[in-house]
Amino acid sequence: MHYAPDTVQRRWSSPLGAARLAATPRGLAGFWFEHQRHWPAALLDGPPPLAEHPCAHPVLDAAEQQLAEYFAGRRDHFTVPLELPRATPFQHAVWQALRAVPHGRTSSYGALAERIGRPAAVRAVGAAVGRNPVSIIVPCHRVLGSGGGLTGYAGGLERKAALLALEGAQAARAIA
The missing domain is CATH 1.10.10.10 (Winged helix-like DNA-binding domain superfamily/Winged helix DNA-binding domain)
Known part of the structure; x- marks a missing residue:
């Protein structure tokens, strides 16, 4: 799978363990539990790793908010825009x-x-x-x-x- 060059990532602590989110300005490109099967190590762990984005990012912020609502039982669908990687x-x-x-x-x-x-x-x-x-x-x-x-x-x-x-x-x- 190929991700857009402007993709950034952020770590997130989910109720089920550490996770990573990846996004472009246009949409969410990834959500993985850390080191799960099919973990995109080349993308997230380098070299060079995907840029960590700790500051405000509309897509990452929206994804975190919606995931927190989901885990709290207050959301049953997601509206965050997606930009899935290039795949078949x-x-x-x-x-x-x-x-x-x-x-x-x-x-x-x-x-x-x-x-x-x-x-x-x-x-x-x-x-x-x-x-x-x-x-x-x-x-x-x-x-x-x-x-x-x-x-x-x-x-x-x-x-x-x-x-x-x-x-x-x-x-x-x-x-x-």
Whole structure:
């Protein structure tokens, strides 16, 4: 994945652990729990690392505010603008399908594959979900295995379970 040259980052202490946000002046480009699977080390840890932006930044500030409201149970969708990194059209289609899974509901990898018109691409959908650069805001944690079990979350299954519990999601409330 390729990020715009004017991308900056900021550390944020989430209720589920240290995280990093990345943004351009146009939108949020990333949210990762520190050192999660698919952590973009070359981008965030250098050399040279993405510039740290501790001062006011409208997009980073809005993302932090909305994430804090989400964790406090006062927000069920995000309005911060996104500027997702350059990726494949397939990955972007999967990430767009993730955004359609409502708060408090879940989906399966197979259902996402169906939704994007690629029913045989379940494994590829799983790989694209795992590489989602904007965790929580593009809700990859809402995707469960075909049997409704917790599977694959780059931030760790404990975090996935905590996010689903925060939203009151249950496998029985899954959407097709």
